[in-house]
Amino acid sequence: MNELEKRQFEEMARISKALAHATRLYILHKLDEQEYCVKELTELIGADISTVSKHLTILKNAGIINDEKRGNCVYYRLICRCVLEMFSCMTGVIETNKSRMNDL
Protein backbone atom coordinates (compact mmCIF):
# COMPACT_ATOMS: atom_id res chain seq x y z
CA MET A 1 0.00 0.00 0.00
CA ASN A 2 1.89 3.09 -1.21
CA GLU A 3 1.22 6.63 -0.06
CA LEU A 4 -1.26 7.44 -2.79
CA GLU A 5 -3.24 4.25 -2.22
CA LYS A 6 -3.12 4.86 1.48
CA ARG A 7 -4.67 8.29 1.06
CA GLN A 8 -7.32 6.96 -1.32
CA PHE A 9 -8.38 4.15 0.96
CA GLU A 10 -8.39 6.40 3.97
CA GLU A 11 -10.65 8.78 2.16
CA MET A 12 -13.00 5.95 1.30
CA ALA A 13 -12.82 4.78 4.89
CA ARG A 14 -14.03 8.22 5.99
CA ILE A 15 -17.20 7.58 4.02
CA SER A 16 -17.64 3.99 5.12
CA LYS A 17 -17.09 4.87 8.77
CA ALA A 18 -19.86 7.42 8.51
CA LEU A 19 -22.15 4.64 7.32
CA ALA A 20 -21.10 2.17 9.99
CA HIS A 21 -24.02 2.58 12.33
CA ALA A 22 -27.57 1.30 12.22
CA THR A 23 -29.03 4.66 13.24
CA ARG A 24 -27.13 6.51 10.56
CA LEU A 25 -28.23 4.04 7.89
CA TYR A 26 -31.78 4.52 9.07
CA ILE A 27 -31.41 8.29 8.85
CA LEU A 28 -30.24 8.00 5.24
CA HIS A 29 -33.14 5.72 4.49
CA LYS A 30 -35.58 8.29 5.83
CA LEU A 31 -33.85 11.19 4.12
CA ASP A 32 -34.25 9.35 0.86
CA GLU A 33 -38.02 9.83 1.21
CA GLN A 34 -37.96 13.49 2.13
CA GLU A 35 -36.06 16.04 4.16
CA TYR A 36 -36.47 15.96 7.92
CA CYS A 37 -35.46 18.21 10.78
CA VAL A 38 -33.59 16.99 13.85
CA LYS A 39 -36.68 16.91 15.98
CA GLU A 40 -38.62 14.76 13.53
CA LEU A 41 -35.75 12.32 13.12
CA THR A 42 -35.36 12.15 16.87
CA GLU A 43 -38.97 11.07 17.21
CA LEU A 44 -38.58 8.47 14.48
CA ILE A 45 -35.42 7.09 16.04
CA GLY A 46 -36.27 7.30 19.71
CA ALA A 47 -32.95 8.48 21.11
CA ASP A 48 -31.75 11.63 22.79
CA ILE A 49 -31.87 14.63 20.48
CA SER A 50 -28.20 15.38 21.12
CA THR A 51 -27.34 11.86 20.01
CA VAL A 52 -29.27 12.30 16.78
CA SER A 53 -27.68 15.68 16.21
CA LYS A 54 -24.26 14.09 16.51
CA HIS A 55 -25.13 11.33 14.07
CA LEU A 56 -26.25 14.01 11.64
CA THR A 57 -23.01 15.91 12.11
CA ILE A 58 -21.03 12.78 11.27
CA LEU A 59 -22.98 12.26 8.05
CA LYS A 60 -22.65 15.92 7.19
CA ASN A 61 -18.90 15.95 7.76
CA ALA A 62 -18.59 12.94 5.49
CA GLY A 63 -20.28 14.95 2.76
CA ILE A 64 -23.28 12.67 2.57
CA ILE A 65 -26.00 15.04 3.73
CA ASN A 66 -26.35 18.79 4.04
CA ASP A 67 -28.52 21.04 6.13
CA GLU A 68 -30.54 24.15 5.79
CA LYS A 69 -31.81 26.27 8.59
CA ARG A 70 -35.36 27.49 8.13
CA GLY A 71 -36.82 29.41 11.01
CA ASN A 72 -36.34 27.52 14.19
CA CYS A 73 -35.42 24.24 12.59
CA VAL A 74 -32.52 22.66 10.74
CA TYR A 75 -33.57 20.47 7.85
CA TYR A 76 -31.31 17.72 6.57
CA ARG A 77 -31.22 16.29 3.06
CA LEU A 78 -29.21 13.76 1.07
CA ILE A 79 -26.60 15.46 -1.08
CA CYS A 80 -26.44 12.61 -3.52
CA ARG A 81 -28.66 9.59 -3.77
CA CYS A 82 -25.68 7.50 -4.78
CA VAL A 83 -25.20 6.54 -1.14
CA LEU A 84 -28.34 4.52 -1.39
CA GLU A 85 -26.81 2.23 -3.96
CA MET A 86 -24.80 0.97 -1.03
CA PHE A 87 -27.98 -0.22 0.58
CA SER A 88 -28.59 -2.58 -2.29
CA CYS A 89 -24.95 -3.68 -2.18
CA MET A 90 -25.29 -4.52 1.50
CA THR A 91 -28.57 -6.25 0.90
CA GLY A 92 -26.80 -8.18 -1.84
CA VAL A 93 -24.16 -9.39 0.60
CA ILE A 94 -26.81 -10.36 3.12
CA GLU A 95 -28.82 -12.28 0.56
CA THR A 96 -25.72 -14.04 -0.73
CA ASN A 97 -24.99 -15.12 2.82
CA LYS A 98 -28.49 -16.40 3.36
CA SER A 99 -28.41 -18.53 0.26
CA ARG A 100 -24.97 -19.83 1.21
CA MET A 101 -26.44 -20.78 4.58
CA ASN A 102 -29.16 -22.73 2.88
CA ASP A 103 -26.62 -24.57 0.79
CA LEU A 104 -24.95 -26.04 3.88
Next chain:
Amino acid sequence: MNELEKRQFEEMARISKALAHATRLYILHKLDEQEYCVKELTELIGADISTVSKHLTILKNAGIINDEKRGNCVYYRLICRCVLEMFSCMTGVIETNKSRMNDL
Protein backbone atom coordinates in the same frame (compact mmCIF):
# COMPACT_ATOMS: atom_id res chain seq x y z
CA MET B 1 -37.80 2.61 13.92
CA ASN B 2 -39.84 -0.50 14.71
CA GLU B 3 -38.39 -3.87 15.66
CA LEU B 4 -38.24 -5.20 12.12
CA GLU B 5 -36.57 -2.08 10.78
CA LYS B 6 -34.19 -2.12 13.69
CA ARG B 7 -33.09 -5.65 12.89
CA GLN B 8 -32.72 -4.85 9.20
CA PHE B 9 -30.60 -1.78 9.77
CA GLU B 10 -28.50 -3.54 12.34
CA GLU B 11 -27.83 -6.31 9.87
CA MET B 12 -26.78 -3.76 7.28
CA ALA B 13 -24.65 -2.03 9.88
CA ARG B 14 -22.82 -5.34 10.44
CA ILE B 15 -21.73 -5.17 6.82
CA SER B 16 -20.90 -1.48 6.81
CA LYS B 17 -18.89 -1.77 10.03
CA ALA B 18 -16.81 -4.47 8.41
CA LEU B 19 -16.01 -2.05 5.60
CA ALA B 20 -15.23 0.85 7.90
CA HIS B 21 -11.45 0.61 7.82
CA ALA B 22 -8.89 1.66 5.24
CA THR B 23 -6.94 -1.59 5.55
CA ARG B 24 -10.03 -3.71 5.06
CA LEU B 25 -11.07 -1.72 2.00
CA TYR B 26 -7.59 -2.23 0.63
CA ILE B 27 -7.81 -5.96 1.27
CA LEU B 28 -11.05 -6.15 -0.68
CA HIS B 29 -9.49 -4.17 -3.48
CA LYS B 30 -6.61 -6.66 -3.69
CA LEU B 31 -8.88 -9.68 -3.40
CA ASP B 32 -10.81 -8.37 -6.35
CA GLU B 33 -7.71 -9.01 -8.50
CA GLN B 34 -6.95 -12.48 -7.22
CA GLU B 35 -6.92 -14.58 -4.11
CA TYR B 36 -4.17 -13.95 -1.57
CA CYS B 37 -2.94 -15.69 1.55
CA VAL B 38 -2.42 -13.92 4.87
CA LYS B 39 1.31 -13.70 4.43
CA GLU B 40 1.05 -12.07 1.03
CA LEU B 41 -1.51 -9.55 2.22
CA THR B 42 0.63 -8.80 5.24
CA GLU B 43 3.51 -7.89 2.99
CA LEU B 44 1.30 -5.71 0.83
CA ILE B 45 -0.15 -3.94 3.84
CA GLY B 46 2.88 -3.65 6.05
CA ALA B 47 1.34 -4.39 9.45
CA ASP B 48 1.70 -7.20 11.94
CA ILE B 49 0.45 -10.50 10.58
CA SER B 50 -1.87 -10.94 13.55
CA THR B 51 -3.45 -7.59 12.77
CA VAL B 52 -4.04 -8.61 9.17
CA SER B 53 -5.43 -11.93 10.28
CA LYS B 54 -7.92 -10.14 12.51
CA HIS B 55 -9.01 -7.84 9.71
CA LEU B 56 -9.59 -10.90 7.56
CA THR B 57 -11.63 -12.51 10.30
CA ILE B 58 -13.84 -9.44 10.51
CA LEU B 59 -14.49 -9.52 6.76
CA LYS B 60 -15.11 -13.24 6.88
CA ASN B 61 -17.58 -12.97 9.75
CA ALA B 62 -19.45 -10.31 7.82
CA GLY B 63 -19.85 -12.81 4.98
CA ILE B 64 -17.82 -10.74 2.55
CA ILE B 65 -14.89 -13.08 2.00
CA ASN B 66 -14.20 -16.74 2.56
CA ASP B 67 -11.07 -18.78 3.05
CA GLU B 68 -9.60 -22.03 1.92
CA LYS B 69 -6.68 -23.77 3.50
CA ARG B 70 -4.23 -25.24 1.02
CA GLY B 71 -1.11 -26.74 2.45
CA ASN B 72 0.46 -24.41 4.88
CA CYS B 73 -1.45 -21.33 3.80
CA VAL B 74 -4.95 -19.92 4.08
CA TYR B 75 -6.17 -18.25 0.92
CA TYR B 76 -8.86 -15.61 1.03
CA ARG B 77 -11.30 -14.72 -1.72
CA LEU B 78 -14.23 -12.39 -2.27
CA ILE B 79 -17.51 -14.23 -1.91
CA CYS B 80 -19.39 -11.76 -4.06
CA ARG B 81 -18.03 -8.95 -6.13
CA CYS B 82 -21.07 -6.87 -5.26
CA VAL B 83 -19.10 -5.36 -2.37
CA LEU B 84 -17.00 -3.58 -4.92
CA GLU B 85 -19.97 -1.62 -6.19
CA MET B 86 -19.65 0.16 -2.88
CA PHE B 87 -16.27 1.41 -3.92
CA SER B 88 -17.80 3.28 -6.81
CA CYS B 89 -20.55 4.56 -4.52
CA MET B 90 -17.96 5.92 -2.14
CA THR B 91 -15.96 7.38 -4.97
CA GLY B 92 -19.19 8.96 -6.16
CA VAL B 93 -19.67 10.67 -2.80
CA ILE B 94 -16.08 11.85 -2.79
CA GLU B 95 -16.33 13.26 -6.31
CA THR B 96 -19.61 14.98 -5.51
CA ASN B 97 -17.91 16.61 -2.55
CA LYS B 98 -15.00 17.77 -4.61
CA SER B 99 -17.20 19.41 -7.20
CA ARG B 100 -19.26 21.01 -4.45
CA MET B 101 -16.03 22.40 -3.03
CA ASN B 102 -15.16 23.91 -6.39
CA ASP B 103 -18.56 25.57 -6.57
CA LEU B 104 -17.88 27.58 -3.40
Next chain:
DNA sequence: TGCCTATTTGGCAAAATAGCCAAATACTGT
Protein backbone atom coordinates in the same frame (compact mmCIF):
# COMPACT_ATOMS: atom_id res chain seq x y z
C1' DT C 1 -36.87 41.82 26.94
C1' DG C 2 -38.34 37.26 28.30
C1' DC C 3 -40.06 32.74 27.25
C1' DC C 4 -40.38 28.85 24.40
C1' DT C 5 -38.75 25.57 21.05
C1' DA C 6 -34.97 23.56 18.29
C1' DT C 7 -30.31 22.50 17.89
C1' DT C 8 -25.47 22.09 18.97
C1' DT C 9 -21.65 21.62 22.09
C1' DG C 10 -18.89 20.05 26.15
C1' DG C 11 -18.09 16.66 29.20
C1' DC C 12 -18.20 12.32 30.92
C1' DA C 13 -18.40 7.14 31.40
C1' DA C 14 -19.15 2.86 29.00
C1' DA C 15 -18.34 0.15 25.14
C1' DA C 16 -16.16 -1.08 20.93
C1' DT C 17 -12.13 -1.11 17.95
C1' DA C 18 -7.24 -1.31 16.71
C1' DG C 19 -2.70 -3.07 16.79
C1' DC C 20 1.10 -5.06 18.87
C1' DC C 21 3.46 -9.06 21.21
C1' DA C 22 3.73 -13.66 22.72
C1' DA C 23 1.85 -18.11 22.82
C1' DA C 24 -0.79 -21.71 20.76
C1' DT C 25 -2.08 -24.29 16.65
C1' DA C 26 -1.53 -26.46 12.21
C1' DC C 27 0.84 -28.13 8.34
C1' DT C 28 5.37 -29.43 5.61
C1' DG C 29 9.39 -31.66 4.94
C1' DT C 30 13.40 -33.97 7.00
Next chain:
DNA sequence: ACAGTATTTGGCTATTTTGCCAAATAGGCA
Protein backbone atom coordinates in the same frame (compact mmCIF):
# COMPACT_ATOMS: atom_id res chain seq x y z
C1' DA D 1 9.75 -36.56 16.39
C1' DC D 2 11.79 -32.03 15.11
C1' DA D 3 12.44 -27.68 12.83
C1' DG D 4 10.50 -24.25 10.08
C1' DT D 5 6.71 -21.63 8.13
C1' DA D 6 1.89 -19.84 8.24
C1' DT D 7 -1.96 -18.59 10.81
C1' DT D 8 -4.92 -17.74 14.73
C1' DT D 9 -5.81 -16.61 19.44
C1' DG D 10 -5.27 -14.36 24.04
C1' DG D 11 -4.03 -10.53 26.37
C1' DC D 12 -2.89 -6.03 26.91
C1' DT D 13 -2.98 -0.91 26.16
C1' DA D 14 -4.30 3.00 23.51
C1' DT D 15 -7.66 5.12 20.80
C1' DT D 16 -12.16 5.90 19.03
C1' DT D 17 -17.01 5.75 19.23
C1' DT D 18 -21.35 5.98 21.47
C1' DG D 19 -24.96 8.05 24.11
C1' DC D 20 -26.60 10.48 27.81
C1' DC D 21 -27.03 14.86 30.53
C1' DA D 22 -26.51 19.63 31.22
C1' DA D 23 -25.31 23.93 29.41
C1' DA D 24 -24.82 27.07 25.62
C1' DT D 25 -26.66 29.00 21.33
C1' DA D 26 -30.13 30.61 18.07
C1' DG D 27 -34.61 31.91 16.33
C1' DG D 28 -39.62 33.03 16.91
C1' DC D 29 -43.05 35.39 19.11
C1' DA D 30 -45.61 37.77 22.82
